Amino acid sequence: MTGLATSPLPAPAAPRPGVVPRWLDASLARRLMLGLAVALMVSALLLITLALAIGRDSLRRQHEAAATREARLFEASLQNAMLKRDLVGMADILTSLGQSPGVAQARLLAPGGAVRFASQPRAxxxxxxxxxxxxxxQAGCLPPAPRLGWQATPQGERLQIAYPILNQPRCAQCHGPADAKPVNGVLLVDFEPLAQAGPTSRPALLLTAAGLGTLALFATIMGLTLRRQVTEPLAALAGATDRLAAGDLATRVGSAAHGPDELGRVARGFDHMAGRMQATVAELAGQRHFLQTLIDAVPDPVLVIGPDYRVRLANQAYATLLGREPASVTGQCCYRVGRGLDEPCPSTLVNCPVAEMRAQPQPVRSMMALRRADGSAVEVDIEAAPMVTASGETLTVEVLRPLDRSVRFSQEQRLSTIGLLANGVAHEIHNPLASIRLALQASLRGLRADQMPREELIDYLQLVDREIDRCVATTQRLLQMSQAPAPTLQPVAVMPALDDVLALLGEECRARGVQVAVRIEPADMRVLADEAELRQVLVNLIHNALHAMPQGGRIDIEGRHSGEADADADAAGYELSITDTGCGIAADEQALIFMPFFSRRADGGRGTGLGLAICKAALERFGGRIAVRSAPGEGARFTLHLRPAPFREHA
Structure with a gap:
């Protein structure tokens, strides 16, 4: 053994059928007619053979009967000659018999076998x-019957008859009693050979013509019957099948094959099947149009990709993102459309959601650079989830968000949150301004009247200074919330951030009759986050709690170290929970509240549906997470899992 694997020899190619087999294979009617023709030819040959055999046997029987009659006739003549002892007459009788038409020779044999008289003297x-x-x-035998025998000769079959001439009482004078000598002699006649009845003989030709004519008539009737009852309905079915396979769903067999027989039932079944298929295809087209319209209504780019990396479905937002037409996206490989590659993305360089789904079907998130049709690049954040079809195939559903759009949404949501705080901000600024105005008016009146003591003026000015500080603090809180996210995480003091948020929301809490209790341990706790984003998260969660309690209630804010170990540090994590006594969240909606544009408010208002999605994205950017625990009618508890800032940052 050499140890080398040898590839098997390729199998020889099957010979291509000739023109005639291909011509026959293309039509059932041709094969039926060919089979009918072969059957008729075989039947004709069998009929001719049988007719020849029957004719030959009939001819032999006729010949045997004629020979027997002729022998019986000459038997009487011989007996008369024997009674007269006319030997010359007997010889003449044999000569005359030998010269009869169809007789080759005639002989009269003694019982011992010697030829006594013959038509040929030499015999x-x-x-x-x-x-x-x-x-x-011999004596004691029953009177023998004539024996007929056929002998084969080169000229044909020859009949020989051995006709015993029985001893009669009137012959006893010469030949003795019949008991001792039952036979006087044996007349042996050899006839001329019969002419061979071949295929070209007149009887054979007549039989052949009659048989072929009968078979031709039968073939014509059968051919017309097959054509009308079988081949034409089958041709109509085949044509309708071809048109249906070519995409003409409106095709029907119609009345061409709608008889009461089996083919008629097949045709009716075909028309019914074609009608159901047309209705099903139309329904599927409607569902696909509805599905396409539905995903086109989603503002984020959406893709549905098969395990073969081909795009099964894409919305208008995705085509717009890449600068392509939607029709040029569906059916193409995602790596070719989105990245301009000829093969799937390398798993060592890119976290491909489709490859992740093929390895383990579970939700994944990744970032990727896509290439537009004009060659420019766009960074996207991809959230993907598996979808298993009824046939067991696992598809990948991707939702893409351009990073610049995500940042813009985050900033817009932050500014929107500031707009929601307008009432609290107005109260926080209006009250100090009103105090400042009163203090200044009192100071002006006293100065004009020259009656205000110095100490009272100083008190008014100090009041103005304090109220201005309150206004400045309020504007600083707003500025901190409106800042863009920092590129890196920084230590953020939890309590000051929470105090600022509650100060901005204090007026709304009072207006809604909601009490807020805060317990942060330790009071100087700091976590790794972006200060503006953390404040926005707190505003969103407290706002949601206020909306869940339109009739008033209580909000408990607690912060404490948790037992969960941080992924990047040895220290334990930190939990900041916000609990309300509102209406709660249904179990089937808890998995949806963090999805973009999902909004359910207990006060009947209509939100943007982005607040909790941004909270979730912000916590994930902080390296933490957000969790919810709720039941209808029992309030809700949102817990922020944060990473504590290193101790060295507390100085």
Missing amino acids: VGSAAPEALQGLCL
Whole structure:
């Protein structure tokens, strides 16, 4: 053994059928007619053979009957000659018999086999014992019957008749009693050979013509019957099948094959099946149009990709993102459309959601750079989830968000949150301004009247200074919330951030009759986050709690170290929970509240549906997470899992 694997030899190509087989294979009617023709030819040959055999047998029987009659006739003549002892007459009788039409020779044999008289004189005196074999001519035998035998000769079959001339009482004077000598002699007649009845003989030709005519008539009737009852309905079915396979769903067999027989039932079944198929395809097209319209209504780019990396479905937002037409996206490989590659993205360089789904079907998130049709690049954040079809195929559903759009949404949501705080901000600024105005008006009146003591003026000015500080603090809180996210995480003091948020929301809490209790341990706790984003998260969660309690209630804010170990540090994590006594969240909606544009407010208002999605994205950017625990009618508890800032940052 050499140890080298040898590839198997390729199998020889099957020979291509000839023109005639291909012509026959293309039509059932041709094969039926060919089969019918072959059957008719075989039937004709069998009929001719049988007719020839029957004719030959009939001819032999007729010949045998004629020979027997002729022998019986000459038997009477011979007996008369014997009674007269007319030897010359007997010889003449044999000569006359030998000259009869169809007779080759005639002989009269003694019972011992010697030829006594013959139509051919040279045969007289010879012996022919073989002609008498099988004939019992001795005393004690029953009178033998004539024996007919056919002998094959080069010229044809020849009949030979051995006709025993029985001893009669009137012959006893010469031949003795019949008991002692039952036979006087044997008349042996050889007839001319019969002409061979070949295929070209007149009887054969007549039989052949009659048989072929009958078979031709039968073939014509059968051909017309097959054409009308079988081949034409089958041709109509085949044509309708071809048109249906070519995409003409409106095709029907119609009345061409709608008889009461089996083909008629097949045709009706075909039309019914074609109608159901057309209705099903139309329904599927409507569902696909509805599905396409539905995903086109989603503002984020959406893709549905098969395990073969081909795009099964894409919305208008995705085509717009890449600068392509939607029709040029569906059916193409995602790596070719989105990245301009000829093969799937390398798993060592890119976290491909489709490859992740093929390895383990579970939700994944990744970032990727896509290439537009004009060659420019766009960074996207991809959230993907598996979808298993009824056939067991696992598809990948991707939702893409351009990073610049995500940042813009985050900033817009932050500014929107500031707009929601307008009432609290107005209260926080209006009250100090009103105090400042009153203090200044009192100071002006006292100065004009020259009656205000110095100490009272100083008190008014100090009041103005304090109220201005309150206004400045309020504007600083707003500025901190409106800042863009920092590129890196920084230590953020939890309590000051929470105090600022509650100060901005204090007026709304009072207006709604909601009490807020805060317990942060330790009071100087700091976590790794972006200060503006953390404040926005707190505003969103407290706002949601206020909306869940339109009739008033209580909000408990607690912060404490948790037992969960941080992924990047040895220290334990930190939990900041916000609990309300509102209406709660249904179990089937808890998995949806963090999805973009999902909004359910207990006060009947309509939100943007982005607040909790941004909270979730912000916590994930902080390296933490957000969790919810709720039940209808029992309030809700949102817990922020944060990473504590290193101790060295607390100085």
